[in-house]
Amino acid sequence: MITVRKAEDRGVADHGWLKSFHTFSFADYYDPAHMGVGNLRVINDDRIAPGTGFGTHAHRDMEIVSYVLEGELAHRDSMGNGTAIRPGEVQRMTAGTGVRHSEFNHAQGQTTHFLQIWLLPARAGLQPGYEQKEFGPADKQGRLRLVAAPDGREGSVTLHADASIRAGLFDGDESAELALDPKRLAYVHVAEGEVTLNGEHRLRAGDGVTLDGETRLALGAGRGANVLVFDLARSS
Template structure:
């Protein structure tokens, strides 16, 4: 029997720091909800908007896989392992914090905000050498189909992390349908709607809604309007 959990967009935690507007699907910083600590190995799903010229100062991480998906604008990344790069819409960034890394993320544009998703996945290996990667995705590869953007395999499509997790993006026209088949039977799938309206296994979802499902082999997805969404398959036990 499948298990499900629904997180409507307006039930998320919210922090407004002036320069940063952040919506938290799971407990984070000053937002604590014991019912929303994680979805399996998916620990953090933050929907962030950073004001022009502002950003996150240098801060440390350890033993966490940190994924950033820019939705709008440019974000400058610097870290303690020698990287200084810019990520923008169409890119995906991953950082394995491992034994420890410090990084900063800034919106260098003085006249436009940056929107991005910050996602943390609990790794299956601790104490690894810190690692950074970013790639530019071909956005046509998600038009009316699922585009793999992350996996456990360095040689597979997208970036890779230290966990048996697979992420896909879809950008569907109205009435397009597809099935998603789980890569591992024991995993769960968390669906996050970026834009538009979709139905997943009979559950209607709207912009910024989240929906988790597990103990099932596949899910059916239908676009009820033009829609863009992120699928995150992660271990439920870790």
């Protein structure tokens, strides 16, 4: 079964300095029909105004992945990490037993656009951790590049969750196929541009698709498409 969630059906929060679109229930946006897919709990499509950001705050028992699309995200945390996350880079923070961090856009005149993704960890009480890797356009053009996985295979970021993430860029005749395990769930999020899924579903930026019991995913006919594909456990 293929279920499409259109971009305009997402929750919206506009705080002035931050505009966020929530694919799943988050903060003041509550939708019991959209609490997540499998062990994927959050996809927030965030835009941070210049010179602003998230002050220091706490997380625990969550795998948090940041994927920057435009601008730059400055990260600092209680583990001693202080880095800049740029377009194409994937950051994984294991909140585990507890971590505090901040995220800012220090640029003047440029909005930072990024995806904030939360996944349930394989178990509670993990030691907090951090990892960041770059996957440039050449790594993702016309293919679905593995960027995060439980075993860190193929040079991906290591996820402490029963899930994996692939990223792809598609233009024109470029296409890619992926075999799916029908016993698991898959979720596709279009971060930018347009793309066609399985030859019949035309998707635009912000659209998401749940694939349940499917054996195949095909993406093609893209127009500046930047796509993330999640392979997910069914755990609640």
